[in-house]
Amino acid sequence: MxxxxxxxxxxxxxxxxxxxxxxxxxxxxxxxxxxxxxxxxxxxxxxxxxxxxxxxxxxNNAARALASGRTRAIGVVTLGTALFGPASLLMGVERAVRDTGYALRVVNTVEGDPAGVAGAVGSLLDQGVDGIVISEPIDERGGGDDVRLRVDVPVLVLSAPSPVVAPSVLTAGHGADRMAWAATEHLLRLGHVTVHHLAGPQRWYAARDRLEGWRTALRAHGRAVPPVVEGDWSAASGYAAGRALAADGDVTAVFAANDDMAIGLIRALTEAGLRVPEDISVVGFDDIPVAAFVIPPLTTVAQPFDAVAQDGLRRLVHVIENPDAPPLPESDPPVDLVVRASTAGPSTRRNPSR
Known part of the structure; x- marks a missing residue:
């Protein structure tokens, strides 16, 4: 044509x-x-x-690279997973990079490989990139020595501590603790004496941040901090936790670290003859597409994946193109608590102990 x-x-x-x-x-x-x-x-x-x-x-980006000394490419290191959070953040980064006019190069890491990030960063540097985005949500070091990579281009780290030393290290996506605080406080304001927590696997930075936000909110309100139940992000692990929590008459409210576990939890509570929210209120985290259509529709925290990616990439490109200028300030991600039908005030039927 x-x-x-x-x-x-x-x-x-x-x-x-x-x-x-x-x-x-x-x-x-x-x-x-x-x-x-x-x-x-x-x-x-x-x-x-x-x-x-x-x-x-x-x-003609190739010609521009020769003239400017820049490749007009941004590399992304990301965990290869279909889990909603990391996958949605990667999609947001892909859209944000396209908006900047830069090319995108992605290298996936594999869970359980301590050398994965170093290998991925090295691969991107070998290909030639002007900056790197690291979206690696797991602590593969297991709390070991803080040995960080040295990188000669600006780096943006999403929702995790920086694993690198670079000319400029930017961060974005922090604030899961504030979101978890909001979820916990929502249940306390409804009148629940305390809130139990179904946590994600603690090798994940996001799971740690959400647990800390829950614990801090309870302490700030002078409430007891119940023992934590840990899942693995799956609905099956939420179901297993729900069977145990259903047997505890003191449980009236649960904050789950993601929506999949919350949905499994609700299934177990229902099978145990308990009503949500009349007997136990449940809040999730992520606002996955199905959250509004389960029974009951799930109260949850919506993560601002696109806003985090756009703000982070805007700041990264600014540093790449203006290396002598001060970096742009980070924007705080919004807290978006989506209240649906899975939360209500506590019922006197279960008579939680004081």
């Missing part, structure tokens, strides 16, 4: 000078628009982008 641009099908690919001519601006202005530089009016930017679209113009 031929574009109606007046250029023959056999003609050369459009160049920036062609875009400049069609838009009625200088070639330097075209460069400024595609480099997302300041001091270009909205109207001029619109004309340039419209002309580029009409001509089918694409930036």
């Amino acid at each position: 031929q574009r109606a641009t007046g250029r023959g099908a056999a003609s050369a690919a459009p160049r920036s000078v062609d875009v400049a001519r069609l838009a009625g601006v200088s070639q330097k202005t075209v460069s400024r628009v595609f480099n997302d530089e300041q001091y270009v009016s909205a109207e001029v930017r619109r004309r340039v982008l419209q002309a580029a679209e009409e001509l089918g113009y694409r930036r």
